[in-house]
Amino acid sequence: MSEQMDERSYDEYRVIEDLGGWKRTHSCNELTAANIGDEVLLMGWVQFRRDHGGLIFIDLRDREGLTQVVFSPEHNTDAHERAHAIRSEYVVAVKGVVRARPDGMINTGMKTGEVEIVVDEWKLLNTSDTPPFAIEDRTDASEMLRLKYRFLDLRRPVLAKNFILRNKAAQSVRRYLDGRGFLEVETPVLTKSTPEGARDFLVPSRLNNGEFYALPQSPQLFKQMLMVSGLDRYFQIVKCFRDEDLRADRQPEFTQIDIEMSFTDEEQVMDLAENMVRTLFKETIDVELPSEFPRMTFAEAIRDYGVDKPDVRFDLKLQDVTEIFRGSDFKVFGKAEVVKVLRVPNGGELSRKEIDEYTKFVEIYGSKGLAWIKVKEDAWQSPIVKFFSEDEKAKLAEITGVKPGDILFFQAGQADIANTALGSLRIKLGERFGLIDEKAFAPMWVTDFPLLEYNPDEKRYVARHHPFTSPQPGQLDTVSEKPDEALARAYDLVLNGNEIGGGSIRIHTPEMQEKMFKALGISEEEARSKFGFLMDALKFGAPPHGGIAFGLDRLIMIMCGAKSIRDVIAFPKTQKATCLMTEAPGTVSSRQLRELGIRLREKKEA
Template identity: 85%
Template sequence: MSEQIEERDYDEYRVIEPLGDWKRTHSCNEITAKNLGEEILIMGWVQFRRDHGGLIFIDLRDREGLTQVVFSPEHNVDAHERAHAIRSEYVVAIKGQVRERPDGMINKNLTTGEIEIVVDEWKLLNTSETPPFAIEDRTDAAEQLRLKYRFLDLRRPALARNFILRNKAAQSVRRYLDGLGFLEVETPVLTKSTPEGARDFLVPSRMNSGEFYALPQSPQLFKQMLMVSGLDRYFQIVKCFRDEDLRADRQPEFTQIDIEMSFVDEEQIMGMAENMIRTVFNETIETALPAEFPRMTFADAMRDYGCDKPDVRFDLKLQEASDIFRGSDFKVFGKAELCKVLRVPDGAQLSRKEIDEYTKFVEIYGSKGLAWIKVKEDGTWQSPIVKFFSEEECTKLQELTGCQPGDILFFQAGAADIVNAALAALRLKLGERFELIDESKFAPLWVTDFPLLEYNPDEKRYVARHHPFTSPQVGQIDELAEKPGDALARAYDLVINGYEIGGGSIRIHTPEMQEKMFAALGIDEEEARAKFGFLMDALKFGAPPHGGIAFGLDRLIMILCGAKSIRDVIAFPKTQKATCLMTEAPSGVASTQLRDLGIRLREKKEA
């Protein structure tokens, strides 16, 4: 009989049945030995189907996990007969009895691995075409294909777990902040363009022809307005938008945990935020972070790690060698703005091929090459550049680095920003190569004492390192006019494992101080009024001292999940070209829509 069914057309079995009075009693991951003998009703997707002669097995999957289901002709002939029509990703409802799995069939890797469901009745709720890739964690499908069929990719257990964890983290944040008296307030999505950072996404206004809204890069000004309004403590889990080049940990639209507080200083904000992150880690992945997060100044971070978000899970540090080679006959080092060296213990084992690959790697960061010295077992140095060093320079380099036989030294010399960026990235690469990074460890770190301003050579003016509403440190107000590059900010970033997950500052709360900041940025009174007039007005009406912090929720979840890309923790992410392969956004619009907006497009030049 079964052979005849397998050969015939299955149309009569593909009737989509209504649920009727069938109500789901359990998820596919919560049935255990404690439920033995119970009648249960589960629903989900067919992960696998296996026909073992007289018995048919399926693994039924929902977002929580898997349960093994058995169709037995001895238990129910009709249910077993119809089960030959079942295929992967069909949607079914199963009603049956919980029983122990036979000896030798227990799966200790599953919560439900000790039991199985023997079917009394079942309903086919929907059929499915064959998916373009396997719905399982170890899929080898290209990311482009998975993004095109994102609704199928999200069925994979690994991704489903990411979004379960994301929800837990968001609820943990809400409970924590609510317990401290914060109010969750929604701020506008259509707002004014105030370009002082990344590019805005602009939205044309139909009712105000020729004028535009901007999507918010953050709710910064609105949360400051809320402090002026006297709401005292605000938070929001909010969408933000930045039209900028993308990386693995960036998206054009992203989610922030946005927080602002009145009548506080840095210590109070950092203490609140630190305890929030500690709570989230404990409640989501049951991991205890240190009772007190270490702190590092921006200057120390740049000196030792070449970046302001160092991964401190391993010890490799950069060392400055500029003084050793200043005026050296080796002009590449002698005339460089900055010369730094990275000592890698036991690194002499690297092959020339590997060194060449690292040389190409640092070129990404503007480097023109990668100098190196291997310390051989007899203590002599092997390198194409050693012949250019004086004996005194070699002695001082040995004293600086403390290099030992078997080590390798890597050098960068040139513009400071390129030297730091190249060696910071190389340090991480070498940490992975020599397995120096404990992937199970979380190393939080506060970075403080940032420069308030930095010089932009393209614009030929100083720009705000964070934003133009950040307060200078106490006693440094005069620096803004006299030495703007020396002023330090009352700002702080929280870094975990080399990722900046949050940043904030104490804000300027007086109109006089805000005017001085605008002046230091080269923003005259007319421009300040046009861009930030509503803020200047608000500061005249008794703005309290206030400050805050914002956390990138997506990046935080990426760290909690151990994901390699931020796209793995966003339900419907964009590609690195800011496109959605599933919906094919962005896309053209009808000419009538453009006419309503008073917009005419330039014709695209033919290639």
């Protein structure tokens, strides 16, 4: 058949067939030189089609990879003639013999690059419209377009590999925990609203008009119930829901590896979790993590890195220079609660435009500006240097060890803002100057968190983790008398600047739980209304218990080297919590609302 087929003959060869008993023998990423001479049957999508005059080539793709397929008029005239109708993303099944590729045609970048299949027979299983973007790893399509056609986006090899890895990771976790006596137990998805943290997603009840379920932010209370129930060791790979503002690493629905143990302490939980992560990395991506994860207290993390999830793949540290400038003529520093500085070796090459961009960046964290000094051979260059005394300059140089070519960045003011702003800028600068080894994995534990933190908006103390976290031994009175000094029996596992897991030893006596609620400003009536079933359970011989939960999505994102958590969730939401593919959330009928006893307030016109 000629390439100039008329429309009739083209349609004649686009007849869709059924499988007719054909069964795949291999995936499209399985055949090697060891299979030469084998008769095989592959099925998949057409990645590319190339007509080289006499021969027609296609790259056949499934989730595992690609195989080159050849239609030859000398081998099978009919199969070759019909192959003129094949287009990209058509679904085909091919039956043929594996042969070696000709000299000079080997593709070392493919696992199947030494071989090809010469076709004896083939079936057209379905046709395809022209996709709205190329089904390739490198695409210039916007994320919005790819999310609208997510079912096509998932065909791209880079995303398919993410979900293959995610599956391997989940199975590794299950094997590990099953081998250590853990039971996988499902907990309810429709539960009671206990708003103490992020906003709940609420679900109206048709059978109980005017009342609502909540989707669980985590299985926290249920897993504690399971410990009271005597099931001893529980885990679950579970969906959780939080109605919060989104970022690149957050979604309204996400997945946790949830773990709880009875008769345990911090060391046992951390040891189990550490070994699980080490096993997971080895089995899934063949990476050997350190035999022992380093540890750092919360206070040390804030002091040296400004944040409680430090990225320790590079060595830049913040330094506290508050005392140097106490009472300084430079009032911005002299009256500040804290003054922190970050020295960037050889950072003096930064342009004023870049510094201005960094100034805008720190404003995200509540900072009112970014002070800086460029150190030259013969002078310090900065708008603020003229306000410094010679003694202040000398002490600053001694503490920071600054050298010509360096730049110093400062944050002054409220401690939490100064630390967070400068700590976050540290990451940006590490990326800018290539200080971070993107292929490295640096896990570490952060311990000794504050139990409570003051919320100025609510004018009360709130739990830093959750209200069921136990204070450290001997600090029961501290919770009520000096709440800002109380430390929690809590621990976070941090990887490359991301919190991948967090947990604590729980309160297991009603007396301590009541004291915690009181410190949080939760009245006895409110505690009974929200957490009555927990308070009842603690009265019936609750064992000491604790656990940890890992963010599976974030963990997989890091393991894959993905830039967004959306790249490891099959059908993610946008930053406005919408699904572009299904157009959720959407409106519902008046009848449905009446059944639920709900009336919507009319929107006000702009």
